[in-house]
Amino acid sequence: xxxxxxxxxxxxxxxxxxxxxxxxxxxxxxxxxxxxxxxxxxxxxxxxxxxxxxxxxxxxxxxxxxxxxxxxxxxxxxxxxxxxxxxxxxxxxxxxxxxxxxxxxxxxxxxxxxxxxxxxxxxxxxxxxxxxxxxxxxxxxxxxxxxxxxxxxxxxxxxxxxxxxxxxxxxxxxxxxxxxxxxxxxxxxxxxx
Amino acid sequence: xxxxxxxxxxxxxxxxxxxxxxxxxxxxxxxxxxxxxxxxxxxxxxxxxxxxxxxxxxxxxxxxxxxxxxxxxxxxxxxxxxxxxxxxxxxxxxxxxxxxxxxxxxxxxxxxxxxxxxxxxxxxxxxxxxxxxxxxxxxxxxxxxxxxxxxxxxxxxxxxxxxxxxxxxxxxxxxxxxxxxxxxxxxxxxxxxxxxxxxxxxxxxxxxxxxxxxxxxxxxxxxxxxxxxxxxxxxxxxxxxxxxxxxxxxxxxxxxxxxxxxxxxxxxxxxxxxxxxxxxxxxxxxxxxxxxxxxxxxxxxxxxxxxxxxxxxxxxxxxxxxxxxxxxxxxxxxxxxxxxxxxxxxxxxxxxxxxxxxxxxxxxxxxxxxxxxxxxxxxxxxxxxxxxxxxxxxxxxxxxxxxxxxxxxxxxxxxxxxxxxxx
Amino acid sequence: xxxxxxxxxxxxxxxxxxxxxxxxxxxxxxxxxxxxxxxxxxxxxxxxxxxxxxxxxxxxxxxxxxxxxxxxxxxxxxxxxxxxxxxxxxxxxxxxxxxxxxxxxxxxxxxxxxxxxxxxxxxxxxxxxxxxxxxxxxxxxxxxxxxxxxxxxxxxxxxxxxxxxxxxxx
Numbered sequence: 001x002x003x004x005x006x007x008x009x010x011x012x013x014x015x016x017x018x019x020x021x022x023x024x025x026x027x028x029x030x031x032x033x034x035x036x037x038x039x040x041x042x043x044x045x046x047x048x049x050x051x052x053x054x055x056x057x058x059x060x061x062x063x064x065x066x067x068x069x070x071x072x073x074x075x076x077x078x079x080x081x082x083x084x085x086x087x088x089x090x091x092x093x094x095x096x097x098x099x100x101x102x103x104x105x106x107x108x109x110x111x112x113x114x115x116x117x118x119x120x121x122x123x124x125x126x127x128x129x130x131x132x133x134x135x136x137x138x139x140x141x142x143x144x145x146x147x148x149x150x151x152x153x154x155x156x157x158x159x160x161x162x163x164x165x166x167x168x169x170x171x172x173x174x175x176x177x178x179x180x181x182x183x184x185x186x187x188x189x190x191x192x193x
Numbered sequence: 194x195x196x197x198x199x200x201x202x203x204x205x206x207x208x209x210x211x212x213x214x215x216x217x218x219x220x221x222x223x224x225x226x227x228x229x230x231x232x233x234x235x236x237x238x239x240x241x242x243x244x245x246x247x248x249x250x251x252x253x254x255x256x257x258x259x260x261x262x263x264x265x266x267x268x269x270x271x272x273x274x275x276x277x278x279x280x281x282x283x284x285x286x287x288x289x290x291x292x293x294x295x296x297x298x299x300x301x302x303x304x305x306x307x308x309x310x311x312x313x314x315x316x317x318x319x320x321x322x323x324x325x326x327x328x329x330x331x332x333x334x335x336x337x338x339x340x341x342x343x344x345x346x347x348x349x350x351x352x353x354x355x356x357x358x359x360x361x362x363x364x365x366x367x368x369x370x371x372x373x374x375x376x377x378x379x380x381x382x383x384x385x386x387x388x389x390x391x392x393x394x395x396x397x398x399x400x401x402x403x404x405x406x407x408x409x410x411x412x413x414x415x416x417x418x419x420x421x422x423x424x425x426x427x428x429x430x431x432x433x434x435x436x437x438x439x440x441x442x443x444x445x446x447x448x449x450x451x452x453x454x455x456x457x458x459x460x461x462x463x464x465x466x467x468x469x470x471x472x473x474x475x476x477x478x479x480x481x482x483x484x485x486x487x488x489x490x491x492x493x494x495x496x497x498x499x500x501x502x503x504x505x506x507x508x509x510x511x512x513x514x515x516x517x518x519x520x521x522x523x524x525x526x527x528x529x530x531x532x533x534x535x536x537x538x539x540x541x542x543x544x545x546x547x548x549x550x551x552x553x554x555x556x557x558x559x560x561x562x563x564x565x566x567x568x569x570x571x572x573x574x575x576x577x578x579x580x581x582x583x584x585x586x587x588x589x590x591x592x593x594x595x596x597x598x599x600x601x602x603x604x605x606x607x608x609x610x611x612x613x614x615x616x
Numbered sequence: 617x618x619x620x621x622x623x624x625x626x627x628x629x630x631x632x633x634x635x636x637x638x639x640x641x642x643x644x645x646x647x648x649x650x651x652x653x654x655x656x657x658x659x660x661x662x663x664x665x666x667x668x669x670x671x672x673x674x675x676x677x678x679x680x681x682x683x684x685x686x687x688x689x690x691x692x693x694x695x696x697x698x699x700x701x702x703x704x705x706x707x708x709x710x711x712x713x714x715x716x717x718x719x720x721x722x723x724x725x726x727x728x729x730x731x732x733x734x735x736x737x738x739x740x741x742x743x744x745x746x747x748x749x750x751x752x753x754x755x756x757x758x759x760x761x762x763x764x765x766x767x768x769x770x771x772x773x774x775x776x777x778x779x780x781x782x783x784x785x786x
Contacts, residue, residue, distance in 0.1 A: 047545065047546055048547060075453075077552070077578065082573070087567060100576075102563070106453060111550070133439040136583075137582075158265075159266070159270050160693070161693045168275060175727065180695075184697045240676070268649065268697070269649050269689050271691075272726035272728050276726060288723070361658065374655070374749065375654060375747050
């Protein structure tokens with residue numbers, strides 16, 4: 001029994017199943033959003049595995065709501081950020097952070113990636129009204145990168161100690177930047193009011 | 194001493210007190226309460242007797258009912274995402290076992306798969322079969338420990354010991370395979386560390402036979418047990434909609450009716466040729482999560498037997514020059530082998546520029562690695578999507594209005610592993 | 617006690633008996649944070665029984681235990697908590713640092729990890745391994761028992777230094 005699969009093209013392993021669906025959906029999104037979608041990377045043409053849309057901050061919520069309700073990408077798989085300091089050397093004012101949101105369609109199990117580029121100090125509006133699970137993900141992004149979220153009910157550090165200074169996953173934070181505390185983290189009774 | 198402020202004939206609402214699970218939040222005002230806001234704060238602190246790991250749950254209690262709680266973690270944060278940016282892809286394999294340490298092989302398999310996808314490497318057949326067997330074995334051990342600890346928290350101690358015996362035998366099997374019991378670091382990018390010893394599959398099949406009888410016994414102990422049903426039925430219910438809002442995956446979501454299993458829906462290795470069922474429950478309480486896990490153990494045992502029947506001898510390394518670690522006789526006897534070995538371990542291999550998110554159905558849920566590479570030997574961003582992170586977030590809404598004892602049951606049923614939670 | 621104050625025959629024998637009792641009835645406090653915690657559980661279970669060495673009664677409260685087994689990573693966030701727990705234990709108390717992460721930070725030399733719990737609490741026995749095999753932990757337990765019998769642990773040295781009966785200064 002020959003069970004050896006043909007060698008897949010790099011990044012093309014979902015192409016067979018979802019390629020046509022993606023092309024259709026991305027086409028429709030490009031029409032409705034026009035300029036707000038800065039860039040679209042499709043698998044196999046560009047080195048990504050699922051369609052990656054770069055969207056402007058202002059229209060991000062609209063796009064996500066549309067994807068959740070009309071296109072059925074209703075499952076928030078992952079919500080994170082990356083620090084692109086020093087990657088884009090072409091323009092001097094390149095945005096430093098990329099907010100990365102992975103969504104999954106629960107019916108046909110297709111995935112899509114949305115990226116929002118943010119400058120340092122720029123805040124993003126919270127995604128909690130759309131997915132309640134974004135609460136802690138945004139706290140983690142704030143803790144690790146320092147990106148503020150407008151409208152978040154409780155934006156404070158989640159993984160690091162509340163007295164920690166600096167944001168560890170930034171590229172300029174050293175790997176061994178220890179900060180020692182002599183007392184356990186204080187309990188804040190305000191949180192339980 | 195009779196104080197006119199006290200009502201001496203409060204109606205005793207026995208029916209309400211006798212029901213397990215949720216009380217209404219809109220409790221009538223407790224007129225016996227002399228101090229208005231004297232609700233007790235309970236701190237289930239970072240040193241946890243229930244051996245789940247180190248995280249903290251603070252609850253504000255009104256009698257026995259939890260009015261508000263907040264959960265905190267971060268006491269085992271080891272900076273793996275930052276380490277991913279500072280270690281080569283090969284060096285990072287060691288850190289992946291320590292994510293969900295109860296099922297370390299699954300993390301290894303997922304990581305190797307994700308880097309191989311970025312590089313376009315196709316792993317040979319035998320390696321895929323061994324990886325699948327390892328993944329299912331690890332899944333069985335993880336589920337045994339999860340339901341075991343859940344039972345121990347609620348008082349059923351011998352249930353845990355039945356499963357523990359099988360786990361110890363599984364550890365011996367894993368030790369025969371790769372030398373380590375718990376933190377295996379077994380897969381390599383492009384292959385495996387070493388081939389399975391001769392006769393390993395037969396021993397594995399015997400272990401499967403034993404485990405099947407043990408799981409049946411465990412089932413008989415608890416599934417129809419009146420005490421267990423009272424403690425776990427309709428406790429910490431998290432229905433389908435809430436699961437989707439909080440991004441639950443894996444057995445926690447399947448207990449609520451979410452029909453997603455990545456082994457069936459996005460099959461990666463040879464799962465599309467395997468014949469297995471996916472158990473789905475309806476209610477989403479602690480009992481459903483326990484029962485879905487017990488059923489999944491049985492299905493995983495089926496998969497292991499099918500893999501063990503189909504495996505054939507063959508190579509376990511992909512032929513790719515970038516990732517294949519040269520054999521020792523080549524290294525010691527040829528110059529090219531020596532240089533290749535040196536460059537491989539000192540500088541690492543370059544992964545072409547690109548990004549990919551690879552997800553696999555781990556024991557807890559969807560374990561995903563989002564690796565973004567800028568073409569160097571280390572990752573630019575190594576993001577680990579650990580399922581326990583999203584599950585622990587759901588603990589707060591799950592136990593609101595429940596009893597303190599239900600918090601313990603809920604915490605055990607969600608299977609929060611501190612390694613995945615904090616990374 | 618001899619005339620010039622040095623420890624004499626009777627005190628020495630008594631100390632031996634007390635150490636014998638102490639070493640054979642350790643009450644461990646398993647401070648298990650991560651992967652080593654699972655191997656600690658394996659050691660306490662029936663395969664590699666720790667009860668046969670007397671350390672069966674596992675107490676999760678520091679007031680009721682005397683052996684602190686730190687199994688797993690100790691963060692910079694967790695270190696003050698560990699110190700609190702150590703301080704709450706009553707003398708004599710012993711610490712086993714189980715695993716590479718507890719002994720020296722292990723493979724994690726990152727911003728959030730203490731590089732060894734001996735920066736926080738005095739450690740009597742270190743167990744190498746990641747995670748150490750249960751046999752390794754039992755070996756460490758036996759070594760600790762040997763040192764208790766000799767009177768060579770931090771806690772006993774403290775006791776001798778502080779107690780006038782045993783020749784100390786206080």
